[in-house]
Amino acid sequence: MKKKRLIPVLLLKNGWIVQSHKFTNFKNLGNPITSVKRLSEWCSDELIYLDISKEGKYDIKRDDQNYPNRASFLDIIEDVAKMAFMPLSVGGNIKSIKDIEIRIKKGADKVCINTAALNDENLIKEAVKEFGSQCIINSVDTKKINGNYFVINTKIMKNTNLQIVDWVKKIEELGVGEIFVNSIDNDGVGDGYDIDLANKIKKNIKIPIIFCGGAGSKEDFSKLVKETDIDAVAAANIFHFSDQSLYYIKKHLFESNLNFREPKIFEI
Numbered sequence: 001m002k003k004k005r006l007i008p009v010l011l012l013k014n015g016w017i018v019q020s021h022k023f024t025n026f027k028n029l030g031n032p033i034t035s036v037k038r039l040s041e042w043c044s045d046e047l048i049y050l051d052i053s054k055e056g057k058y059d060i061k062r063d064d065q066n067y068p069n070r071a072s073f074l075d076i077i078e079d080v081a082k083m084a085f086m087p088l089s090v091g092g093n094i095k096s097i098k099d100i101e102i103r104i105k106k107g108a109d110k111v112c113i114n115t116a117a118l119n120d121e122n123l124i125k126e127a128v129k130e131f132g133s134q135c136i137i138n139s140v141d142t143k144k145i146n147g148n149y150f151v152i153n154t155k156i157m158k159n160t161n162l163q164i165v166d167w168v169k170k171i172e173e174l175g176v177g178e179i180f181v182n183s184i185d186n187d188g189v190g191d192g193y194d195i196d197l198a199n200k201i202k203k204n205i206k207i208p209i210i211f212c213g214g215a216g217s218k219e220d221f222s223k224l225v226k227e228t229d230i231d232a233v234a235a236a237n238i239f240h241f242s243d244q245s246l247y248y249i250k251k252h253l254f255e256s257n258l259n260f261r262e263p264k265i266f267e268i
Helices: 034-041 073-083 097-106 115-119 121-131 164-174 195-202 218-227 246-255
Strands: 005-013 016-021 025-030 047-051 088-091 110-113 136-145 148-153 158-163 178-183 209-212 232-235
Touching: 005 034, 005 209, 005 246, 025 034, 034 047, 034 073, 047 073, 073 088, 073 097, 088 136, 097 110, 097 121, 110 121, 115 121, 115 148, 121 136, 121 164, 136 164, 148 164, 158 164, 164 178, 164 195, 178 195, 195 209, 195 218, 218 232, 218 246
Parallel strands: 005 047, 005 232, 047 088, 088 110, 110 136, 136 178, 178 209, 209 232
Antiparallel strands: 005 016, 016 025, 136 148, 148 158
16 A cells, blocks of 8 residues: 655745734744754655745845855755755746756656646646646635635735636646645644545546645654545644644554655764
């Protein structure tokens, strides 16, 4: 049986790794590379690294971070790839086949495409044809409105009026390898994952689902895995706190017989 995956998500905004709350409030946590090293040592199955910057600024203008100031996200990808001893998925500001190619050359194993797919479905088709479905993840941000889950264009924080099930079905038809689902309502809240949303999506598509949004304890991870058939459980904020480290969460999942690899700590 294929192992399930535990995937940390790092959010980069204007050069800083940030903590997010409902996609609107952000708190700076540190430089772009420190968390990558730590998560590599804590036996991450994969890493999703998302650039959510809108201003195009990446120089943190600090000399006390033991990290050189960088002028672009592409420079940061190179730094991250050197430190990420697990598969690396990169997303943010991908608008063309060329953008994907550059990110892979810089060290990404996969790319996450979000807004560009909403603007042009053909980009997904072309990307799958050029790089293979295993390389392309479609990232979907969703919010519950009047009892229904809608896809939100978080670049402009606008409802697309696409219902989540309709969109993921379409994305599957276009050939992507995985879908990465983010719950805006649950983001940064720490009250647990949206189990209903996960099941609603999973029963309508066959490709792997990475599910994110709401983790506040190790029990939230195991609850999601026990009550749904998702393929990978992801989180961002919780992994920034040592008392809730990825290692201990993975240990909990493994010891709960939930088909995760046994955790090991590596020194890099």
